[in-house]
Amino acid sequence: MAGTSFLLYQKRDSWLERWDPRMKIVAVLLFGAALLLTHSLGLKTAQLLLLIVLWGMAKLSWRVLAFTLLSLSIFFASTMIYQSVLTAVPGEDMITWGWISFSSQGAVRGIMMCEQIAGIVLLLALLVRTTSPIVLAEGLEMLLKPLKKWRLPVHEAVMMFSIALRFLPILIEEFDKIRKAQLARGGGFHRKGVSTRFRGVLPMLMPLFVMSIIRAKDLAVAMESRCYQGDEGRTPIRMYRLRANDYAVFSFSIVNLAAIFVW
């Protein structure tokens, strides 16, 4: 199931996996900012294409990419309609096709909006699918270290986040199992009608919820038993060193961000 593996890291020995996690997070933020801030259709399109190239370089599956974009198609459609038909500003060039009439500037706005949505989703997917959760968490924690001075529970928050990522695939699998079990008993959410469907979801969410709590309790005990005591006295599991490669990625991100002021 393509959906199950969407957020799952798998070792593929790609170039992107070797980036330092800190630099990867910074690059994602800078790239995301550039993507959101630029007003140029050309630049946004180029950035999106670059993300797709990176997807290929990360050796990620094209099927998953297609699935991801397809699952966003409702957003795309509604954005396009909203921007080009519903909120057309008087005075914009209106194009009429049969009974539809839409604004061409609105259509460009819509396309840029869609590119933004797709870009952010791909960016995040690239980040989590090319970085192991523990490495990601350690990178995030190193970046957020200054916040510890104000006694913010940086380590705890980051640990929670990485464990959530670790358990997501198991939860999805469990949801699938429960769904099938409910289907076999004649319940479930293939039924017609919104309210029947909705009521069909509840009996699935309850066992999932209960199981997650049991799991969380078990895991907390197992972690504590393996000497986990917050960030006190921990050594990172890997040595993190910035290499030339990471500086190159950083420079590129800065240039990319600067480009929005030029175009």
Added chain:
Amino acid sequence: MIDIRNTTFYYNASQDDEEDAGHKPALSHVSLNISPGEFVAFLGRNGSGKSSLSRLLNGIELPTEGTVSVEGHVTSDKAALPTVRRAVQIVFQNPENQQVGITVGEDIAFGLSNIGWPQRDIANRVAWAINLVGLDADEDRPVTNLSGGEKQKLALAAVLALAPRYLILDEATSMLDPVARRQFVATLHEVRKQYSFTLIYITHHLEEVTDADRWILFQSGRVVTSGTPADLMEDVRLLQDCGLELPYYQTLAGLLRESGIAVPAAINEHELRELLCKSS
């Protein structure tokens, strides 16, 4: 040595003794010694307190009354807790709920990282642990695509990497199929030849612990008795009261004994076969 002295334990203990009077303790007045190098089995029905005691041994829970000490360190002493934890490690029942890492290597490294293992030696230690349990997986293998048996071997490796002196297996084989279970037990004994530790084995399957030094029987939070397997096996009634079933060959040996055939008490399946083959 582990020294458990007159220990009573309530989950959610209240400050007020009167309130405790209402609900049942998970353990009451347990006293027990476990010597270094020993192989002991905790046996008894579900809910008889075996897991609770194992959690007391590494300080995950603290006794409501009495003391638990590990090599002279009392578990309720906060300063000694890290030492106690490291000395007493537990492999739990559910293979899925005890792995923190996404890959085999990361999961083993998690514990090492917690105890501040020198960073540059973590990779070596991970490789050592994988090799020790004979896990057929490199460190980059995702945990999610290991089988149940492999996951438990990983749990064993992750725990042994910390060099514990006491290892508790809390029904570690109960979710495995019979083949995986036998393999796991074989691995465990193989490991114990190379690297010695005190083994505390919690199970419902007596055939896994016939070669233990001592069986400890639990019933409703109390230790009913303890003794060598050979001695306790003779008391079928007591075993039944504790919800335990002898392996079938043992039951057969008992029946033969009842019909007047001289079958020694401490007999294993191979000896019984010899005996039967000879007599026919």
